[in-house]
Amino acid sequence: MNAEFSIRPALAADVPLILDFIRRLAEYEKLAHMVVADEALLSEQLFGPRAHVEVLLAFEGDTPAGFAVFFHNFSTFLGRKGIWLEDLFVLPEMRGRGYGKRLLLKLAGLAAERGCGRFEWAVLDWNQPSIDFYKSLGAVPLEDWTIFRVTGDALRKLGEMAKQV
């Protein structure tokens, strides 16, 4: 029998563990080269005075099993905030035990408690196991929307252009 599963909000002392999860998730997504976060940045952004991001940590007994990073988004059509799940990750050796589902359910419960109208996240199109899992929970893919992003030099350039208008 497995040690007991538990979920709790992350504390400032958990930043090294959170960074480790972020790196492992990036490796899984084949995006490890994109991780530039460090402990100082995460401490400020997750636990500083203006923090708006929340983290849940999952454990099997005392052993870290996974994490979820989320914040509130907003729907103008509903006039209500929602929960945006930025990252959900269960360590490969801890999979198949329902931990990912329990993290998702925990967040759905938080969404209900907080009066949220939506619970949303983004999935890589090749990640079929996750897609099947999300659909089994009643999540619907927004097939007709595409996310656009400006970052790095392109963002700096736009920011400079903003000074000219």
Next chain:
Amino acid sequence: MNAEFSIRPALAADVPLILDFIRRLAEYEKLAHMVVADEALLSEQLFGPRAHVEVLLAFEGDTPAGFAVFFHNFSTFLGRKGIWLEDLFVLPEMRGRGYGKRLLLKLAGLAAERGCGRFEWAVLDWNQPSIDFYKSLGAVPLEDWTIFRVTGDALRKLGEMAKQV
């Protein structure tokens, strides 16, 4: 010559104007049936004590021309917050004058001022004029990601399941 264009943050007294913009945007997106927001909800969510959503209003002289609704998201890989543009809308009769671009540039400037690593939004796939416009500004479509959403009865059901685990 046109009256002068200006952009300012919305105030609580602007809620009726914001709601009008939301409804006009929904009509343009052929989603008018989805708007349930009202003035009370918007006042609470945009200007209440726990508000986390911001609105910019654009004017031509004293005439409302468009709006942008945004909030901060977060990239775990960067360890930095970003700006998520939830809605951008310029009234059809005010288009072709560069107002949408100036709203976007204003937000890119805000992203730079606030130390954001990304500036992102979602676009309907049939909205080719907007897609071309965004690409011309250096925005990149995240073709391999799909947004998943749980809302309404499915979200309530998941929230109920959360109590059982």
